[in-house]
Amino acid sequence: MRKSTSWADIVENAAPVENPISGPSGGNRAPSSRSSYVPPHLRNRGPTAEAPLPSYRGPSSGTDRFGPAGSGRGGSRFDSGRQGYGGGGRGGSGWGSRQGSWGSDREVNPFDNDDANVDAEPVVSEQENSGINFDAYEDIPVETSGENVPPPVNTFADIDLGNALDLNIRRCKYVKPTPVQRHTIPISLAGRDLMACAQTGSGKTAAFCFPIISGIMNGPFPERSRGTRTVFPLALILSPTRELSMQIHEEARKFSYQTGVRVVVAYGGAPIHQQLRELERGVDILVATPGRLVDLLERAKVSLQLIRYLALDEADRMLDMGFEPQIRKIVEQMDMPPPGQRQTMLFSATFPKEIQRLASDFLSNYIFLAVGRVGSSTDLIVQRVEHVHENDKRSHLMDLLHAQKANGVDGKQSLTLVFVETKKGADALEHWLYSNGFPATTIHGDRTQQEREQALRSFKSGNTPILVATDVAARGLDIPHVAHVVNFDLPNDIDDYVHRIGRTGRAGKTGLATAFFNDNNMSIARPLAELMQESNQEVPEWLQRYASRASYGGKSKRSGGGRFGGRDFRRDSSYSRAGGGGSSDYYGSNSSGGGYGNHGSSAYGPSAWD
Numbered sequence: 001m002r003k004s005t006s007w008a009d010i011v012e013n014a015a016p017v018e019n020p021i022s023g024p025s026g027g028n029r030a031p032s033s034r035s036s037y038v039p040p041h042l043r044n045r046g047p048t049a050e051a052p053l054p055s056y057r058g059p060s061s062g063t064d065r066f067g068p069a070g071s072g073r074g075g076s077r078f079d080s081g082r083q084g085y086g087g088g089g090r091g092g093s094g095w096g097s098r099q100g101s102w103g104s105d106r107e108v109n110p111f112d113n114d115d116a117n118v119d120a121e122p123v124v125s126e127q128e129n130s131g132i133n134f135d136a137y138e139d140i141p142v143e144t145s146g147e148n149v150p151p152p153v154n155t156f157a158d159i160d161l162g163n164a165l166d167l168n169i170r171r172c173k174y175v176k177p178t179p180v181q182r183h184t185i186p187i188s189l190a191g192r193d194l195m196a197c198a199q200t201g202s203g204k205t206a207a208f209c210f211p212i213i214s215g216i217m218n219g220p221f222p223e224r225s226r227g228t229r230t231v232f233p234l235a236l237i238l239s240p241t242r243e244l245s246m247q248i249h250e251e252a253r254k255f256s257y258q259t260g261v262r263v264v265v266a267y268g269g270a271p272i273h274q275q276l277r278e279l280e281r282g283v284d285i286l287v288a289t290p291g292r293l294v295d296l297l298e299r300a301k302v303s304l305q306l307i308r309y310l311a312l313d314e315a316d317r318m319l320d321m322g323f324e325p326q327i328r329k330i331v332e333q334m335d336m337p338p339p340g341q342r343q344t345m346l347f348s349a350t351f352p353k354e355i356q357r358l359a360s361d362f363l364s365n366y367i368f369l370a371v372g373r374v375g376s377s378t379d380l381i382v383q384r385v386e387h388v389h390e391n392d393k394r395s396h397l398m399d400l401l402h403a404q405k406a407n408g409v410d411g412k413q414s415l416t417l418v419f420v421e422t423k424k425g426a427d428a429l430e431h432w433l434y435s436n437g438f439p440a441t442t443i444h445g446d447r448t449q450q451e452r453e454q455a456l457r458s459f460k461s462g463n464t465p466i467l468v469a470t471d472v473a474a475r476g477l478d479i480p481h482v483a484h485v486v487n488f489d490l491p492n493d494i495d496d497y498v499h500r501i502g503r504t505g506r507a508g509k510t511g512l513a514t515a516f517f518n519d520n521n522m523s524i525a526r527p528l529a530e531l532m533q534e535s536n537q538e539v540p541e542w543l544q545r546y547a548s549r550a551s552y553g554g555k556s557k558r559s560g561g562g563r564f565g566g567r568d569f570r571r572d573s574s575y576s577r578a579g580g581g582g583s584s585d586y587y588g589s590n591s592s593g594g595g596y597g598n599h600g601s602s603a604y605g606p607s608a609w610d
């Protein structure tokens with residue numbers, strides 16, 4: 001076990017001993033009457049803490065990507081109608097209040113328990129963190145490409161994220177950054193655009209949230225008024241599903257607790273008026289699904305003019321055929337500052353080359369990062385493939401569930417996620433399971449949002465330990481204690497398989513994934529056998545035979561092979577020939593090469609997701 005120094009370092013280097021909950025700046029700060037911009041970290045300071053005027057500097061002090069001070073965008077229209085700032089912020093004296101920076105609203109503690117009161121707890125040890133097997137990360141393969149890649153860090157203490165954010169990291173019991181965090185946080189703090197490919201469950205959410213929150217805490221950014229018809233967030237995080245947006249929002253709220261940075265979520269299927277009310281109370285970071293965001297933009301409730309940070313989670317899904325037009329509209333046609341004037345971060349566990357090509361339109365001089373497979377769907381998940389005829393699937397599933405029940409921990413059945421291809425199929429299987437004595441529920445695009453949320457809650461709590469799902473639950477969802485993922489119907493696309501099985505084996509924990517294969521799944525035989533082989537899984541001989549018979553077919557888009565979940569498409573000789581250019585301007589080019597209409601493939605339109 002390596003000696004943990006990170007939190008000791010943080011504590012040693014922390015600002016003078018102040019209680020984070022009832023620090024000297026307290027909550028009874030008089031609202032400032034000054035009309036100039038006050039960055040969040042200074043908003044709770046005493047009257048002597050003069051804030052600089054807006055300078056339109058970027059998130060990183062080391063870059064001038066957003067141009068010189070007062071370079072034209074925004075301006076005085078945002079300088080009126082300012083309300084009192086209550087609390088939040090970072091550093092020595094500013095963050096003691098529990099109030100948010102957007103006014104006197106009391107900030108609800110997003111931590112489940114007393115974790116907000118970190119000073120009352122001993123410094124957590126490595127063993128006490130949330131279960132990441134850090135030893136497994138020691139020799140993880142990492143590939144970076146791009147110009148002047150900032151070096152990775154080893155501990156959170158090596159990065160200046162600000163005291164308030166550091167405390168929240170500690171409240172989350174994150175002791176050490178995961179590999180993707182070690183590499184991407186310095187890159188993002190340096191103001192660089194990023195395309196990052198790292199395994200499922202490896203901590204990508206924090207990897208994009210931390211630099212955004214820290215950047216906003218550091219400001220300055222133009223002042224924005226509250227209670228106006230249109231709101232101007234500084235950061236936009238887009239994700240493909242409602243549940244994933246809700247989850248990112250919950251995480252981001254924890255990370256930004258008492259920082260003065262306000263996070264709001266907007267997604268379809270839920271009443272828009274409630275979301276509008278939240279927005280009107282102020283927003284720094286907007287987490288959204290594309291459909292609801294377009295709605296808000298068209299109603300002029302949200303403006304993207306002041307966006308400085310854009311993050312696309314599950315970026316390859318966001319840019320495949322189902323979503324790409326909406327994403328292009330949001331990013332290119334709705335007043336968002338162009339690449340170079342905003343910082344763009346794209347994250348996923350899979351990055352097919354043709355999607356990388358499309359994504360490069362949104363990026364400027366970006367760094368590509370692929371973090372190897374340790375901690376991923378492939379090393380910590382035991383993958384099994386069984387040949388099961390279509391008509392035998394149900395009884396086979398029942399055998400698996402019986403076996404699992406018998407192996408339950410502490411008399412409790414561990415959670416099982418069963419993926420099927422269609423919404424009807426999900427309902428039918430749930431009904432069948434239920435009538436055979438297995439407590440199951442279902443999540444898919446035909447259920448109301450309320451039903452979807454209720455199903456997820458019931459599954460997470462263990463009340464209904466079997467969840468039958470379509471691909472709406474395949475990506476991003478972080479549900480502790482999912483011990484088994486069953487691909488009752490295999491997907492056609494190997495990347496979908498990677499995301500599905502990634503619902504288990506997260507954050508260094510082990511998991512099991514079982515797939516039912518039959519003649520209907522020929523198209524995935526070869527990529528599946530390859531994936532399993534790459535990750536040292538036992539590949540049945542019969543699957544090898546299917547694989548050698550099968551051609552790749554139209555659906556396969558294995559990202560890069562080798563030991564990585566993806567490879568920088570700019571390294572392809574074909575890209576160079578197509579106009580990527582020589583080494584120096586090669587990485588800086590925003591050219592997509594043109595003509596890539598036939599990218600990706602998806603059976604799911606955005607409406608079922610968003």
Ligand SMILES: Nc1ncnc2c1ncn2[C@@H]1O[C@H](COP(=O)(O)OP(=O)(O)OP(=O)(O)O)[C@@H](O)[C@H]1O
Binds near residue numbers: 203
């Ligand atoms: N540094 C850390 N230390 C301990 N746990 C962490 C750390 N960073 C993240 N985690 C935990 O790891 C789990 C997985 O993180 P996250 O959901 O961000 O994964 P992901 O890479 O986005 O996965 P996916 O590809 O499936 O979306 C979460 O429960 C998160 O709280």
